[in-house]
Amino acid sequence: MAIHPTALIDAKACLDSSVEVGAYSIIGPDVCIGAGTKIGPHVVIEGHTTIGSDNTFFQFSSIGAAPQDKKYAGEPTRLEIGDRNVIREFCTFNLGTTQDLGVTRLGNDNWIMAYVHIAHDCQVGNHTIFANNAALAGHVHIGDWVILGGFSNIHQFCKVGPHAMVGMSTSLTQDVPPFVMLNGNPAAAHGINVEGLKRRGFSREQIAAIRQSYKLLYKSGLTLEQAKTALDQQIAGLAPEQVTHVQAIREFLDNATRGIVR
Known part of the structure; x- marks a missing residue:
């Protein structure tokens, strides 16, 4: 030695x-x-x-x-x-x-x-x-491929899903679904981590499915329970190579313990 x-x-x-x-x-x-x-x-x-x-x-x-x-x-x-x-x-x-x-x-x-x-x-x-x-x-639970910006702070018992990205100086008090980018105080979602997914080899079709899931969850005006139902319907119509990632979002919502940033 x-x-x-x-x-x-x-x-x-x-x-x-x-x-x-x-x-x-x-x-x-x-x-x-x-x-x-x-x-x-x-x-x-x-x-x-x-x-x-x-x-x-x-x-x-x-x-x-x-x-x-x-x-x-x-x-x-x-x-x-x-x-x-x-x-x-x-x-x-x-x-x-x-x-x-x-x-x-x-x-x-x-x-x-x-x-x-x-x-x-x-x-x-x-x-x-x-x-x-x-x-x-x-x-705190942090999934694979997560990026935390400088001076970001994560409250106890929060979960951050895989491939999410938390911006600089963000104070996070709720769970973050997979693939979501967010920042601010209070934290707010700003789309999905497209560039990161491209670098990790996600296909155009997979990213499109994740983007559609994000829209259902954040841009559709649906309640959380309605969004869960809409995601179930989306999953039923996806190709096999797209299902895994959307299913990860759906399962995360069921297991969130502090509510999600929304």
Whole structure:
């Protein structure tokens, strides 16, 4: 292991032989780090924290600290981080709590910029981008390919569906359906993330179906229950390659817990 002599690594910590640890970093006894991961200088990793392979942690991050929850009483809750994530400077990721799943999760291939906070019990998917100072309160769920703009703030228990895009400095207090772009205070929807979908290989027909779903939900003047019925009718007439994405929108509406931005 390429470990700087000033780094403090507990003898009980489990580090792959290829892990690199920079100067003055501290790694606690219940930490496990996979192959190829690089820990920069002045990083603190503690708690029951599992980190996968080929991650990069820049300097001054605090990973696996106790949740900022007054109910937390030192239970052995966890933080799990997947593979190939980039975590920039001054990020703070907290452990879970027993009031939820007991684990905070960050998936694979995420790009997490400076000063991002991921609170207790958050569940973050894959291929996300969190710009500087984005902050998740507790129990937030973020789907795959979501983009959070700088200084965006997500209220506790909110859900953001896959491929959604939250604009800079947006304060989000309700759930965001898949594919939707929104910003402002209060947050308001402004179409679907067309450019992102094109970059990810969505076909013209798939994007057209998603756009039609957006119109039914946001532009038709229908109540939410009426829009759900209209989406069911749309799904019944779609080609097989279009159904999956519209079905994802429809299922999200049934599982929204804080109401949707609308």
